[in-house]
Amino acid sequence: MARAGSSPPFLFILAALLVSVWISSSVNPTWVEQKTTYNVEVADDGSLTYRYKGQSTRIDDVVPYEQSPLRQSELDKLTEAPGLERQWVSETLASGGDTAVRYSLLEARFHFGVWSLLPALAAIVLCLITKEALLSLFIGTVIGAFMLGRFDITDAVLIPSLASTSAASVLLLYLWLVGGLLGIWSRTGAAQAFAEFMTRHFVKGPRTAKFVCWMMGVLFFQGGTISVVLVGTIVKPVADKERISHEELAYIVDSTASPIASLIAFNAWPAYVQALIFVPGVSFLATENDRIRFFFDSIPFSFYSLFAVLGTLLLSFGVMHVAGPGLRRARERARSTGELDAPGALPLSAKEIQIPDIPEGYRPGLSEFFLPLILLISIAVGTFVYTGTPRVNWGFGAALMSAICLALFNGMSLRNVIEGLGSGLKGVVLASVILLMAVTIGGISQEVGAGIYLVELLGDQISYWMLPVALQLITMVIAFSAGTSWGTYAIAFPLAMPLAWAVAINSGVSDPALFMSICFATVLNGSVYGDQCSPISDTTVLSAMTTGCDLMDHVTTQIVPASIAAGLAAILWTVLTIALV
Template identity: 35%
Template structure:
């Protein structure tokens, strides 16, 4: 199918079916599989198109990268547990007698600290703080929400991340933006108008400090955790294997929090940020590989048998398999949505409403709907940015004014909303994995908070549009 074409209303059926089935059956893997299968049939390409779709979507550099990243993260977390590193860190934090509020705020700050990777952030925060939050009777849903809301929403605001490079790169050639340097400067200025990302991060702090009390399904989850001591609801299926949640420290191993926890984390952070500064691209997967190798050597030197180290590594890989399966199917439905022209259909049925006043607000809504339906923010950026920003320049007379900056931020914020909230999104899946939460419970409890921020964002964009028109 040529770029810009679509299959009409049929093109939105697979993602809608996946989301509806997921909430109805509470089985994400089954729901994705069924929706992909039916979507392939709707394209009229026959049954053989199903395995062909899987091969196309999974046989890519993009999926290979996230597959390896997930595996190395799983191994690192398993190593942390086998060396007692997380238990040691938890014990240090426990001695500080942190309250429920302070534990949530600590998780919030940790998520913002690991700003360079929206993949590492939710897994790091969830796996590190899970034991501590369990003891404080904080629901896994709340921990997943905190981890999720400090990943993509933070990454899109910081100008030294892959998100910033990618988004600014899309701006080159639009209006007076003639090079990458000018594009980055424009992106940085637009970040002040990214009301959704800013609001999503601030919302966590307000919820954690009880300035805004818990509401909706999250309130029920927190009441259950506090009153019944159940951090998961009865019948919940945590999106992580028992290989990771049940791994015990090696008998007789002397815990060294610096060597077994802090040093590997510093390796990940220093390599990721260092490669970004030197090479212009953060080598996150390579950073985790280096941390795994380092910690494996430390474990062997400190007396853990080689066989046990390898067995632990295998358990780590098995532990992240539920997330990898869902990610694989999410990549497939994303590829199917591209082929069916889902994003272009959504843009076409809304383009008639465009005016300078509603441009930022409508851009945010369109980007949010596309990202939520497809589970990809970067794909949304690539589709919406070349359409919305030239429109903004048309209204502004070719000048980089408030309307243009707000429209750029609306594309970024709308994409983050979908990436942050969709059950099909990789970072949403990783947040559920890190916190060992039921994936759909995480989506359901987080949604009211995200929608609240979205509603405020739309109002602010309407105000900006009115002023800038």
């Protein structure tokens, strides 16, 4: 029997840590200019402002681009870090005898070449080998911190990350509000009452149960964590009652989240993405309205999202030909043995919120499930309609308070309510900590320049017919490595869209606008794929948490049908691109 110290995971971790220390001391970073152009407006007081994610921000200290120390020609001369991290610059553009001023934000970013992939790669490999997501994410974070010379992991990495707004949002929403609501529903039996209601009126077996799950994913088209939490929470009791494996359920929930949001884009996605796709001299991307219209015009080319959603629909109807062996085995196991998880699985959703614990004499009512749910959806959708941003925290907070009040009104003791809250919090602690570590390693991966390095690999000499699939592959890897689609958009779109326009013009593409739409869709969809399949993505973790699935079982069973959808999409993009000339 081998000693624990000589096991492959231990040796891998030791080697990766040693390499990260060597990188910190011996590898000089490559500095890269990153330019993002915004729509800048003149305020009433004469100051310059720009809008980003729905907020107006003042711009100060704008300098001409030719004077900026952050332009690439100056960064190439550096032997150490530049004195500035970012700077607003202006450029005067001439077109047809007219001149216009363009304002851009220059940032000095760096990468360590291929070594920039090490933190995310180490975390993913360890996840696959050990199936210990928390340990793997922590090791990946430590490796990235060592590469940046931050050897005080607690004070220099973990505390700043955990003290961030994103970490506070994770704790507030996914630990306290979601965990508390699930705990109350488990204690009152509201989720069980809902499952019984759906079984009596709509669900007639596993197929209809999975179809209900698919329909919920389509209806909640806000995407990302919002869709995953809502759909997973709602459908799990129904699916468990019909003996649907947790791997199948997690796949349906995950694959009808971001893919649906990119297809039914009446959400925050267009407003966010449009700020990243301005290309100088391209008339159909000139204004914010033009770019939003371009987003919607490009939706028909979102082939990966279309195939991903179609694949889950086929799965719900029992068509398993493109589901992959993992999902097929999970389905047969659940049907033949009733076991919803694989042997040895470690579900992220603890038993405290999976098994109802109804006090003796308490009779659950269907209203205790529907009223909080209606309140949650109304607030989330209503705030999006009126403010442009769905206030999910408000929705879950109101849902939790209403669930507590209904339980007390229906005769449950305050002690049982408090115990239900505690059980709910306990049930999602592990998933919340994993989610926090996923946020941390995603930030570390961006800091070491993983995304920037991968985009640079494209170069500027690529053939026009290869560009869409190249953009798809590069964004798939970036999003998979960083665990984020929106973070990938911020890295890839400002580089990919000008590259696509230049390739279209230089290659004599007959319809440059259509070519740009295809390239746009490949970046959008490639990022969705990478985020959806990454074990360090928040939506992947939450899909496993809300459906009670083992994280790595979800990852390994989902990646096959998702990759089939991505491969089919790549073929269609290539054929369509070749047909342009």
